[in-house]
Amino acid sequence: MAVEKKLRKRNDPATSTALIKDAAIRLFAASGYANTSLEEIADAAKFTKGAIYHYFKSKEQLLLDILADIEKRSITKTAEAVALCDGSAIDRFERFNSTQSRWAATYPDDLAILMLTSIESANKKGKVSKRVSKIYENVRKTLDAILDRAKADGEIDKSVSTEKFVLTIMAIHDGNMLLWYRSGLEPEVGRILTAAATQMILYRYNELRLH
DSSP states (O other), X not given: OOOOOOOOOOOOHHHHHHHHXXXXXXXXXXXXXXXXXXXXXXXXXXXXXXXXXXXXXXHHHHHHHHHHHHHIIIIIHHHHHHHTOOSOHHHHHHHHHHXXXXXXXXXXXXXXXXXXXXXXXXXOOSHHXXXXXXXXXXXXXXXXXXXXXXXXXXXSOTTOOOHHHHHHHHHHHHHXXXXXXXXXXXXXXXXXXXXXXXXXXXXXXXXXXXX
C-alpha cells in the first residue's frame, strides 16, 4: 500500500523560500547542482514541484539565489571584518583567514556548493559561471584592498606589483579549504591549515616589503 506524502502548505514567502533553499543546499552540497533534480528538492522540502516554481523560476534561479546568500555569508562578511581591522597588513590577512575559517566551519555546505559549482561551471558561459566568478573577484578585491592600504601606510613600496602575491594567496586559500573539507572539517586540521596559511602569507609578504 503506497504511503501518501504529507506536503507542506505554503507559508509566507520568506518562510517557504527559506525551507526550499535549506533543502536545496543540503542536496547541492551532497550531490552537486548538476546531479540534483528539482523533484528531489521538492521532495526534501516537502513542497510540490509547482510550489518550487512559484517561488523560483527554475533550478538555476534557485542556485543563483543560494550563491548570492553564500557570498553574503562568506566574502562580504570577511571584507567587512577586514575593513574594520586596525593594525598592519599582516593583522588584516590574519583577520581574512580567521573569518573565512569561521564561515567554512559554520556553513560547511556553503563551502561544498562553492567548490562543486566552481568546478561544474568552469570554462562555461552563463549566469552561474558569472556568479561564481563574481564571488572570486570579490575575494581578490578584498586582498587587493589590504595591499592598497599597506601601500598607503608605507608598509610596502607603491611601485611594487602585487598581482602574483594575490594569486598565490587565493591558491593557498582554495587549497586549504579543499583539504579542510576533505578532513571532515576537523577543528585541529583547520587550525593547522590556518596557521600554515598565515605563515606562508607572512613569508611572501616580507618578500614584497624587500622589493
